[in-house]
Amino acid sequence: MSLRVALRHAFDGFGLDVAFTAGPGVTALFGRSGAGKTTVVNAVAGLLRPDHADIALGQTLFDSGTTHLPPNKRRIGYVFQDARLFPHLSVAENLDYAARFGARAKNRDQIVALLGLGDLLGRRPATLSGGQKQRVALGRALLSAPQLLLMDEPLAALDAPRKAEILPYLERLKAESAVPILYVSHALDEVARLADRIVVLDGGRIRADGPVFDVLADPELVPLFGVREAGAILPATVTERAADGLTRLTTSAGDVHLMGVHAAQGDTIRLRVLAQDVMLSRTRPDGLSALNILPVRISHIYKGDGPGVALRLMAGDDPLLARITARALAYLDLSEGDECFAILKASSVAPTAISGAQTAPV
Template sequence: MLDVALTHRFGPKGFALDAAFTSPTPGVTVVFGPSGCGKSTLLVAVAGLLRPQSGRVELDGTLLLDTATRLIVPPEKRRCGVVFQDARLFPHLSVETNLRYGLRRAPRGAEGPGFEEVVALLGIAHLLHRRPAALSGGERQRVALGRALLSRPHILLMDEPLAALDAPRRAEVLPFLARVRERFRLPILYVTHALDEVDQLADHLVLMEAGRVQAAGPLEDLSTRTDLPLLTARRDGGAVLSCTLLDHDPARGLSRLGFAGGDLRVPLREEAIGTALRMRVRARDVSVAITEPKGLSVQNILPATLESIGPAAPHEAMLRLRLGNAILLSRVTADAVARLELHPGQPLWALVKSAAFSPAASAESAP
C-alpha cells in the first residue's frame, strides 16, 4: 500500500499543496490533473527531493516520511527510481555507461532486473554505444527508464516522462511503459495530464486540482462518475472498459471485444484472440434511442437502462447508462433529454460507431 498525506505552502501567498490518498501496490497509480495543480510537487515530495512542512509517506509498511515524529528518510535511501520529463542522462557517457550507473546505485545484494533483461525489454541493445545526443527523445526516455529500473527501486516515480515528446515518439514509448508495468509489477507513481497515458497505464487514478485530491480510486470506477468535472468536462472523457478480444473478421475489417455489458465491434485489431484490452468509450461517441433502431451503419447497438441524468457543458447533459455489469456515459444535448422525455429507469438502446475506436480517435487527448 502507498499512503501519502502532504501539506506544503510556498511562501505566505504562494501555491499550497494539501493532498492525501492511499493506493494499492503493486500497480500503477496515475496522478492526473491540469498543469500547475501540484502533481509534480507531490511526486518530488514522495521522492524526498522536497521536504514538506508536514506529512506522511508510507510504502508497503515502511515509513519514508513522518513529520509528526521527525522521521525523514533521505532521498538516496528511499529506493525511488525517478524518471523526469527530461531524461537527465549524462551527456559525456554512452548509453551502456548511463545504464550501468543505475546498477552502481543499487544496494548491495538488492534483488531486481538484470542488465540484459532491461536492455531487451526496452529494445535498446542497438543503442548501447551511442551517446545521448545521438538519440531521439523517445530513445532517451527509454534509457532513462532503464537506468531507473537497474537501480532496483522499491517504487518507480515518473514525472510526465512523455510530455516533451511529439505524438509519434509518445506512441513509441507507451508500449514499453506497459511492458514494464506487466513484467516487474513494481509500485509506480506516474504523473501526467494526458488521458491516453491514463488509459494505457493506470490501475488506480488520483485526480488533482489546485493542490488538492478531488477523487481517488480504480480507473474504471472514476471514469464513469458524472460528478467529476476534471473528467466529464473533457470532450474525450468517457467510460473505460476491461475487454477481451473474442474473434477477428478480416473480411469485414472488424474484431469483436467482450466486456461485462455485451460485445463491441471495433476496427480489426492486431492482437491475438484472448488478449485483454482496455478501451475508452467516449461519452460524445455514444448516442441513445428509445426504440431499437434498424437500418443503421452503426455496428454497436446495445440494450441499456438509464441510471441518471447529470449536467455536462452548457445546454448538454451526461447520461449514465447501465449495460449488465458495465457502465457507459453518453453526452447529449439538453434538447434531446426533453424531446425524448428521458428519465432514470428508462430502457434505452446505446449506439456506438465502430469507427469511434480507430487509433486516430483513441490518440486524442485534448480537453
C-alpha cells in the same frame, strides 16, 4: 508494497492538502497544470520538504518533526519529463551507472529486453529520439532496484508518434514488473491505458480517488476532465479477426466491432470510449451504418451549467459515459434507471485509445 501519503504544503497563493494510498500496479495522479501533482511526487522522492506530512513506503520516509530520509536512501526510481541522461556516456554506460546501486546482471538483461534497448546500447543520448531517451531513462530507474517508480509527465515532451511508440513499452512494464508506479499526467489517454487507480487533483485538493474504471465514468467529473476528453474504459476480449479489417470484441454487454486492433485473439484489452462519441436511442435502431449497438441502463445523470448533459451508463457489468444535449435528454424523456441503447461507430475508437493495439518490439 504500498505508498502512503498525507501532506500539506503552502506556496504563495496556493495550498496543497492531500491524502491517499498507492498500492500495487499503476496509480495515476491526474490534474491540470498547477493542481499540485509534481509537488506530491517531489515530496515522495525527498526532493521537497513539505510543511507537514506523513509519507511511508514500508518504512517512514518523512514524518514532520521526526524523520526525513534522504532521497538516496528511499529506494525510489524517478523518471522525469526530460530523460536527463548523462550525455557523455553511452546507453549501456547510463544503464550500468544505475545498476551499480541495485540490479544484478540477470536483471539488466531482462530490463534491456523488456524496454527494447538491445540495439541502442552503443549509442550516445544525442543520437536517440525522444521516445528512445525515455526508454533508457526508464531502464536506468528500474536498474536501481527501486521499491517504487515515480513517473512525472514522462510523455509530455514527446510528439504523437513518439508517444505512440513508448506507450506499449509502458504497458509491458506494468504487466511484467512488480514495481508499483505513481504516474503523474494531465493526459487522460495515457491514464486510461495504463492506470489501475486514479487520484484526481484540483486546486491542491483531491476531487476523486478510486479504481480508474469507476472514476473516469463519473459524469460529475466531466467539467474537470473536459467535455471533449471525458470518456470511460470498456474492457473487452479479442474474439475474432475478420478479413475486412474489423476485429470482433466481446464485452459484458455484447459484441463490438472495431478497426485498428492488433492484439492477439483471446487477449483482454481496454477501449477508451469518449462520451461525445456515444449516441443513445430509446429503441434498438435499425438500418444504421454504425455496427455497435449495446443495451445499457442509465445509472446517473449530471446536468451542468451548459447545454450538455453527462450520463453514466451500465453496459452489462461495466460503466460507460455519454454526453448529449439537455434538449435530446428531454426529447427522449430519459431518466435514471431507464434502459436504452448506446450506439458507437467502429471508427470512433482510435487505435491509440486501445490498449494492446500495438505490440512493442523486443
